[in-house]
Amino acid sequence: MKKTAACLSGALLALAVAGTPAIAQTQFPVKPIRLIIGSAPGSGPDVISRTLSERMAEVWGQRIVVDARPGAAGAISADLALQTNPDGYTWMMLTSQLFVASQVLTGLKFDLARDFQSVALIGATPFIMLANTTQPARNLRELIELARKSPGTIRYGSAGTGASEHLSGVLFNHLTSTSMLHVPYKGVPQAITDTLSNEVQFTFAVLPVALPHIQSGRLVALGGTIPRRFPQIPDVPAISEVVPGYAMYAWYSIVAPTGTPNPILEKASTDLVRVLREPAMGERLRNMGIDVMAGDRKALDQWRAEENKRISTTVKLSGATR
Numbered sequence: 001m002k003k004t005a006a007c008l009s010g011a012l013l014a015l016a017v018a019g020t021p022a023i024a025q026t027q028f029p030v031k032p033i034r035l036i037i038g039s040a041p042g043s044g045p046d047v048i049s050r051t052l053s054e055r056m057a058e059v060w061g062q063r064i065v066v067d068a069r070p071g072a073a074g075a076i077s078a079d080l081a082l083q084t085n086p087d088g089y090t091w092m093m094l095t096s097q098l099f100v101a102s103q104v105l106t107g108l109k110f111d112l113a114r115d116f117q118s119v120a121l122i123g124a125t126p127f128i129m130l131a132n133t134t135q136p137a138r139n140l141r142e143l144i145e146l147a148r149k150s151p152g153t154i155r156y157g158s159a160g161t162g163a164s165e166h167l168s169g170v171l172f173n174h175l176t177s178t179s180m181l182h183v184p185y186k187g188v189p190q191a192i193t194d195t196l197s198n199e200v201q202f203t204f205a206v207l208p209v210a211l212p213h214i215q216s217g218r219l220v221a222l223g224g225t226i227p228r229r230f231p232q233i234p235d236v237p238a239i240s241e242v243v244p245g246y247a248m249y250a251w252y253s254i255v256a257p258t259g260t261p262n263p264i265l266e267k268a269s270t271d272l273v274r275v276l277r278e279p280a281m282g283e284r285l286r287n288m289g290i291d292v293m294a295g296d297r298k299a300l301d302q303w304r305a306e307e308n309k310r311i312s313t314t315v316k317l318s319g320a321t322r
Contacts, residue, residue, distance in 0.1 A: 028088060028264050032063040035254075036081050037093040038074025039159065040187025044206035045093050048122065048252055051284055055275050070187040073101035073163040078110045086257040088264035091119065094255045097164040099307055103315045104162035113304070116255040119265060120272040121295030121303050123285060124251040127168050127225040128210035129239065131202040132195050133218070140223050140242040143202075147178035154180045157191030157203040165191070165204040167314065168225055168248045175243050195219060206250045207232070207289025225249060232289060248314070251307070252290075253300050269297045 035053060039045040046068055053064035069077045074097050084090040094116060102112050110116075129140075135154075137143035147154050158165035161184045169182055183200050185191045191203040196218060205213075207230065213219040214233060223239035224230060225248040239246045254272060256265060275281055276294035285292050295303060 028267050029060055029062045031089060032065055033089050033091060034065050034067055034084075035091045035093065036067045036069055036077045038069060038071075038077030038095070038098055040070040040189050041068050042189045042209070043068075043070075043159070043187055044125065044209050044250060045095055045252060047208050047288065048285070048290065049093055051288075052122070052272075052275070052281075055278075055281055056272065059271060059275060071160070072105065073160045073166075074098035075101050075105055075108055075110075078108075078112070078116075081257055082110055082115055084257060086259035088256065088260050088268070091254050091256050091268075092116065094253045094304075095164075096124075096249070096251045096307065096311065097159065099304075099311050100164050100167055100315065101162040103312055104167075113308075115258050117258050117260060117265060118297045118300035118304065119254040119256055119269050120276070120297070121293045121300040122252040122254065122276060123290040123292040123294070124249050125207045125289045125291065126230070126249050127165065127204040127206055128214070128233070128236065129168075129172075129202055129204055129222040129225070130192065130195060130210055130213060130219040131222050132198045132200075133220055134198055135201045137201075137222070138220070140237070140239060143222060144176050144178060144242070147176070147180050151179045152181050154178075154202075155183050155200040156180055157183045157185055157194055157200040159188045159191065160184045160186060164248065164250055168204045171246065171248060171314065172239070172243065175246055192219070211289060230289060232287075251303075253295075253303070255300075265297065 035049055037045045037049050049066045053066055057063050069080055074095060077092055078098060081090055081092040102108060137146050156169045158169060166182055173180055188205050188209060192205060194200050195203045211232060214221045221233055221236040223237050225239055227238050227240040227247055229238060273294050273296050276292060282292050
């Protein structure tokens with residue numbers, strides 16, 4: 001009897017061990033994937049998502065449908081993602097913008113740490129302060145001087161209250177002792193449109209979105225939000241060159257709703273990281289102003305933990321707490 005039980009136990013163990021790779025080798029994907037982003041078409045997340053999705057579709061032989069759901073600094077996209085079946089066929093782009101919103105907005109139905117599992121870390125990019133060409137400030141010092149002379153008359157646009165662009169302006173006001181007026185929009189493209197028409201005098205946009213407007217001369221680049229200049233725009237100073245201590249940046253990652261099968265998360269992460277590390281993909285993203293990180297699930301988990309601390313500190317310093 002003991003021998004029979006031992007044999008049965010051994011057989012079950014063998015089946016369990018054999019079953020593990022079988023699960024890991026599950027075919028994925030077998031149908032199109034939906035990638036929900038919380039920004040408008042034409043925004044940084046949209047451009048990056050479509051670039052990456054095109055290549056992943058070639059690798060997997062399945063479409064990745066980019067579903068733009070702008071509003072509430074990305075909170076709408078998170079709510080929508082959590083209403084789906086966590087079967088691996090719905091992803092969300094998690095950005096610094098949504099991290100900021102989660103600490104600024106009230107009444108949110110989700111918890112980023114609890115409700116979303118890491119898949120891959122894509123990379124980071126600075127914001128560029130873009131100004132209307134007819135407004136008188138030609139550089140940061142002139143803008144600060146004008147703002148101090150006429151409190152509340154200079155307006156800046158953002159992707160919405162609680163968005164990273166909003167916090168970029170709040171931090172600028174805080175460190176320069178100015179009181180420029182914030183005008184929220186439903187997305188960066190709308191803010192840029194109104195900057196072009198001088199409804200607002202400036203806005204912030206990630207480098208991939210800002211570059212075409214800078215290169216065409218339609219908008220003036222006054223400064224970048226991280227403490228170094230970029231080769232694409234070497235004449236544009238870092239804001240910190242004029243405003244010591246100033247630093248903001250945007251970052252992009254892919255997550256999935258909690259409950260997504262682990263083997264699918266592992267395969268998706270491995271394949272995404274491999275594509276992000278391809279020389280051609282790296283060049284495309286760098287040409288858009290992205291510092292490619294290509295981090296796996298563990299790297300993104302660590303990044304999220306560190307960013308939660310950094311953004312929390314920035315939000316508190318800026319006074320934009322919920």
